Amino acid sequence: MPTTAVRHLATAVATALAFTAAPAATAVAAPSAPSSPSVATKAAHDDPFYAYDGSEPLSSFAPGTVLKTRTLPYHLAGIPTPVKAVQLLFRTTDAQGRPSVGVTSVVRSPGGDGTKAVSYQSAYDSLNPADGPSRAIAGNVSLGGLLPTAESLVLVPFLLQGYDVVVPDTEGQSADFAAGPEYGTTTLDSIRAVGRSPETGMSPNTRFGLIGYSGGAIATQWAATLAPSYAPDVNRNLVGFTEGGLLVDPAHNLKYVDGSVVWAGVIPMALIGTSRSFGIDLKPYMNSYGLEVYKKLENGSIVNALAQYPGLTWKKLAKPEYANPNSVPEFIEAVNKLNLGSAATPTVPGFIAQGNGGVLEGTFSNLPGIGTGDGVMVAGDVRTLARQYCATGNTSIKYQQYGVLSHVGAIVPWAPAALSWLNDRFAGKTAPSDCGRIPAGNSLAPEKPTSAS
Numbered sequence: 001m002p003t004t005a006v007r008h009l010a011t012a013v014a015t016a017l018a019f020t021a022a023p024a025a026t027a028v029a030a031p032s033a034p035s036s037p038s039v040a041t042k043a044a045h046d047d048p049f050y051a052y053d054g055s056e057p058l059s060s061f062a063p064g065t066v067l068k069t070r071t072l073p074y075h076l077a078g079i080p081t082p083v084k085a086v087q088l089l090f091r092t093t094d095a096q097g098r099p100s101v102g103v104t105s106v107v108r109s110p111g112g113d114g115t116k117a118v119s120y121q122s123a124y125d126s127l128n129p130a131d132g133p134s135r136a137i138a139g140n141v142s143l144g145g146l147l148p149t150a151e152s153l154v155l156v157p158f159l160l161q162g163y164d165v166v167v168p169d170t171e172g173q174s175a176d177f178a179a180g181p182e183y184g185t186t187t188l189d190s191i192r193a194v195g196r197s198p199e200t201g202m203s204p205n206t207r208f209g210l211i212g213y214s215g216g217a218i219a220t221q222w223a224a225t226l227a228p229s230y231a232p233d234v235n236r237n238l239v240g241f242t243e244g245g246l247l248v249d250p251a252h253n254l255k256y257v258d259g260s261v262v263w264a265g266v267i268p269m270a271l272i273g274t275s276r277s278f279g280i281d282l283k284p285y286m287n288s289y290g291l292e293v294y295k296k297l298e299n300g301s302i303v304n305a306l307a308q309y310p311g312l313t314w315k316k317l318a319k320p321e322y323a324n325p326n327s328v329p330e331f332i333e334a335v336n337k338l339n340l341g342s343a344a345t346p347t348v349p350g351f352i353a354q355g356n357g358g359v360l361e362g363t364f365s366n367l368p369g370i371g372t373g374d375g376v377m378v379a380g381d382v383r384t385l386a387r388q389y390c391a392t393g394n395t396s397i398k399y400q401q402y403g404v405l406s407h408v409g410a411i412v413p414w415a416p417a418a419l420s421w422l423n424d425r426f427a428g429k430t431a432p433s434d435c436g437r438i439p440a441g442n443s444l445a446p447e448k449p450t451s452a453s
Helices: 003-027 039-046 133-138 143-160 180-196 215-230 250-257 263-278 288-297 329-337 379-391 407-426
Strands: 066-076 079-093 099-107 116-121 164-168 207-213 238-244 350-355 397-402
Touching: 066 133, 066 143, 079 133, 079 180, 099 133, 099 180, 116 143, 116 180, 116 215, 133 143, 133 164, 143 164, 143 407, 164 180, 180 215, 207 215, 207 407, 215 238, 238 407, 250 263, 250 329, 263 288, 263 329, 350 379, 350 407, 379 397, 397 407
Parallel strands: 116 164, 116 207, 207 238, 238 350, 350 397
Antiparallel strands: 066 079, 079 099, 099 164
């Protein structure tokens, strides 16, 4: 793939963004997603590439085993570009520990030699499988898939510097939004798969950096967290992880965005995604309005939730006797499994960034034990997690808080800083450390159950 093809990709991204800017802006005010699967969802499910159809049971394959391979043009907003992408179907593990399949996309650098790569975790944040980045790359356009199109611009600097780029569908084939552990295993098995595929030009010894923002940060952090135990073969080739806008303790985030202007719609999205991933049913605890919202969003994306439910609270969704979410046993069990504060410490260097100007996005909450954040993510939780990593043996942690920037704004200074930080890790430079200088944050202790009223 010539260097000019990557430059064409950059030009095509800019053009696609120009054409999609107006629809994307209107998407925030669009009606909620229908309860039945959309045409885009059906089209994605009709694509046989996404299903394992072999004769051997899926459990007979090791995680990271390549099951299918295809090469196709890299699409932007449905338009093919000169850049080629290799897509792999591979065996992975879901949130319940069951064998499942994942899909990842690989773009080779024109100046690369297969020895270094970045795994870019997309922030596609959706409950609709049709919105995964692999679908957008393959040319299947959906409203929720506009974000992966926009994110393509982030990939260009890496490609031009000799990094191969891997983009996994982190939420799995059922779009289990906010299910952090599943994001992590899918990301790690994606790296395993690309190292085992001759078509990618990489090997099991290719060095990797992990990068992601927001929903991509969930996958990035859980991958770095699980790598030493779940994929030590991947962990030894990781140079580090960098992320911004991180979800640490979902129970805290629910309280933080409760009643907010823009981000309140992520409450039902997270409840649906968590229920789906862990095989639990929260509908018996919902009132009629809660069930209505659940039905509207069960195949929706972030564009169907942002600013669609201003002032929405847990109490408005729940039956009166479950006004306190901690009175729901399944909720407590799920959020405690998703709390990064109870998970292991990564062994590789990390650069974590977090905004704290959430008032700019209509989140004015400052509850005791929660504090402020970027509008959707809680800054005090992220500070505590970074301090915890320092205290438990990983002193190669850089932490940056952007006090006046919100969730959308903080990505602007973080992205170039993340690229520079990863360049230094691949170059073998000593990782910087902010350990000892990170301000205190919130308790990340597991949630405790309460009785229903």
